[in-house]
Amino acid sequence: MFRHRFDPSSLVAGLLFLGLALRYLTAALGGDPVPFVWATPAALTILAVTLLLRLAFHSRRRERRSPRTPVR
Amino acid sequence: MNEDSDPRPGAGGPEEGLPGAEPRRLTRSQEGRLITGVCAGLARYTRVDAIVFRVAFALLTITTGVGVFLYVIAFLLMGGPDGGPSRIEKVGKRILDGDTALALLGAALGAGMLMSVFHNWTSGDALSVAVVFGLALLVARSRGVDLVQVARGLPERVKGRPLASWTPPPPGPPAYPLSDGMVDLARLGRRTDTYATSGPYAPSPPPPYAPGQAPPYAPGQAPPYAPGQPSPGASNTEPLDTDPYGQNTTDPYGTDPYAKGPYAPDNAPPYVPPGPAPEPRRRSYLTTLTLLLAALVAAALYPAAGGRPHFGGPQIVIAGALAVVACGLFLGAWFGRDRKLVLVGAIMSFALAATSIAGNASVARRTHHMTWRPVVTSQAEQSHKVIVGQGLVDLTTVPLSPGQRLQVSAEVMLGVLAVRVPSSARVEVDGHAYLGDITVDRQVTSGPGARVRRVLEPETTSRTPGPPATIVLHIRSKVGDMEVTRVPA
Numbered sequence: 106m107f108r109h110r111f112d113p114s115s116l117v118a119g120l121l122f123l124g125l126a127l128r129y130l131t132a133a134l135g136g137d138p139v140p141f142v143w144a145t146p147a148a149l150t151i152l153a154v155t156l157l158l159r160l161a162f163h164s165r166r167r168e169r170r171s172p173r174t175p176v177r
Numbered sequence: 178m179n180e181d182s183d184p185r186p187g188a189g190g191p192e193e194g195l196p197g198a199e200p201r202r203l204t205r206s207q208e209g210r211l212i213t214g215v216c217a218g219l220a221r222y223t224r225v226d227a228i229v230f231r232v233a234f235a236l237l238t239i240t241t242g243v244g245v246f247l248y249v250i251a252f253l254l255m256g257g258p259d260g261g262p263s264r265i266e267k268v269g270k271r272i273l274d275g276d277t278a279l280a281l282l283g284a285a286l287g288a289g290m291l292m293s294v295f296h297n298w299t300s301g302d303a304l305s306v307a308v309v310f311g312l313a314l315l316v317a318r319s320r321g322v323d324l325v326q327v328a329r330g331l332p333e334r335v336k337g338r339p340l341a342s343w344t345p346p347p348p349g350p351p352a353y354p355l356s357d358g359m360v361d362l363a364r365l366g367r368r369t370d371t372y373a374t375s376g377p378y379a380p381s382p383p384p385p386y387a388p389g390q391a392p393p394y395a396p397g398q399a400p401p402y403a404p405g406q407p408s409p410g411a412s413n414t415e416p417l418d419t420d421p422y423g424q425n426t427t428d429p430y431g432t433d434p435y436a437k438g439p440y441a442p443d444n445a446p447p448y449v450p451p452g453p454a455p456e457p458r459r460r461s462y463l464t465t466l467t468l469l470l471a472a473l474v475a476a477a478l479y480p481a482a483g484g485r486p487h488f489g490g491p492q493i494v495i496a497g498a499l500a501v502v503a504c505g506l507f508l509g510a511w512f513g514r515d516r517k518l519v520l521v522g523a524i525m526s527f528a529l530a531a532t533s534i535a536g537n538a539s540v541a542r543r544t545h546h547m548t549w550r551p552v553v554t555s556q557a558e559q560s561h562k563v564i565v566g567q568g569l570v571d572l573t574t575v576p577l578s579p580g581q582r583l584q585v586s587a588e589v590m591l592g593v594l595a596v597r598v599p600s601s602a603r604v605e606v607d608g609h610a611y612l613g614d615i616t617v618d619r620q621v622t623s624g625p626g627a628r629v630r631r632v633l634e635p636e637t638t639s640r641t642p643g644p645p646a647t648i649v650l651h652i653r654s655k656v657g658d659m660e661v662t663r664v665p666a
Contacts, residue, residue: 122500133490149530151526
């Protein structure tokens with residue numbers, strides 16, 4: 106069933122994006138603008154966390170995939 | 178002066194230590210890298226786990242920001258993963274050996290510590306930098322580095338050698354075994370005969386002796402031992418610590434923890450011929466389906482988004498699509514490949530943040546606030562343009578004669594534009610907004626792509642007899658709201 110290897114970075118990125126989207130949706134539908142004071146830092150933080158996790162897990166995956174050359 | 182590195186001459190390759198051989202260099206590593214390979218390269222050179230360097234850089238970055246400064250210096254100092262010269266070496270046309278580069282990095286850490294201490298010596302942040310610096314010195318000293326000698330010899334070693342005299346390493350596998358991850362520091366620390374009795378510090382190669390005999394050496398001399406047998410000083414170590422490389426039976430330079438690991442010659446993995454090419458991965462439709470669903474959701478939310486102030490409309494549309502992308506990422510964590518979705522989500526997040534900034538009037542005023550109050554028609558007919566921020570064009574101060582036709586254009590790239598027109602004039606409004614609302618005399622037209630062509634007949638009669646004056650108003654907006662209001666003359 107699970108053809109692909111589980112990638113926690115996608116899960117975390119999805120959670121962060123969903124939180125941001127719900128915050129904006131509730132604020133805009135309620136008629137209150139989202140304060141820019143926290144909106145921009147939040148977006149930047151989300152992107153930084155996502156990027157770091159992506160780099161970390163992709164690097165590990167690449168390391169596992171690379172064939173090891175016997176050293177003689 | 179091998180700071181933090183293994184002092185064995187052979188650590189940099191089998192030819193190192195021989196006359197004319199290339200000294201070992203500090204290079205970034207492609208294997209196990211996270212960002213640029215700086216920490217992986219330091220780990221490979223010093224044979225300390227890369228996580229130690231990563232934690233240290235992170236700690237220094239969080240506390241004082243020195244970590245970023247150090248990382249940039251390390252990146253500039255360290256050679257490329259292919260062994261090529263570093264950025265600094267290219268500029269200076271001199272080549273530095275690895276020990277010098279590492280010493281320079283240590284000096285930079287020391288300078289960062291001094292700056293932090295002078296800035297605020299009582300803070301915990303400065304203390305953390307001092308702790309990291311002290312630990313680095315302790316590790317170097319425990320590995321036999323003469324720190325005083327390093328400091329004295331650094332000015333001379335920094336001069337390096339001409340880049341032209343350096344021969345690039347031949348392509349191929351590395352000549353020495355890579356650590357590739359965790360290194361048992363405790364095992365390294367148990368080496369008892371490395372520095373004092375052997376290697377370049379030993380007075381002469383020790384003669385062999387027969388097992389069972391009393392060792393014929395005086396205190397202070399190098400302990401002799403038989404080939405292939407543990408030396409007396411290393412009698413309490415594990416058997417694998419008796420042969421540096423698993424192939425040198427004379428054991429001139431002490432012990433090595435890699436002698437009997439997976440890289441030892443006797444234990445090297447057998448060569449496995451490459452098998453058939455792997456099957457190409459099946460195409461993942463997750464990204465395509467998610468983007469299609471996001472577009473559908475955005476279209477469904479579009480009617481509910483109309484007429485909301487402060488970019489509420491675009492925010493609803495973008496946030497709805499972003500929620501779908503987030504769900505796609507959830508699925509992608511288990512079932513599919515979702516690289517593009519992260520990029521799409523990042524762009525949407527930036528767009529949402531941009532609408533928050535653009536829709537905030539106080540921000541717009543702080544960044545760019547323009548007010549035009551023309552008093553003659555020539556001033557009114559010039560271009561009124563706002564790049565970022567809020568613009569106000571007040572046409573009530575322009576003297577209009579009966580039957581006069583006045584052409585006015587105003588544009589805002591990102592922000593808010595307000596135009597005030599006299600109620601005694603006939604106004605022909607031509608407005609277009611790519612992303613934003615257009616409000617003309619309390620009637621709102623929402624974007625994206627909002628277009629308004631409307632004629633406002635005069636509400637009051639002019640004081641002078643004759644036909645009313647006409648104002649032809651062209652207003653344009655890229656991202657931002659526009660509003661046209663009538664003011665009694």
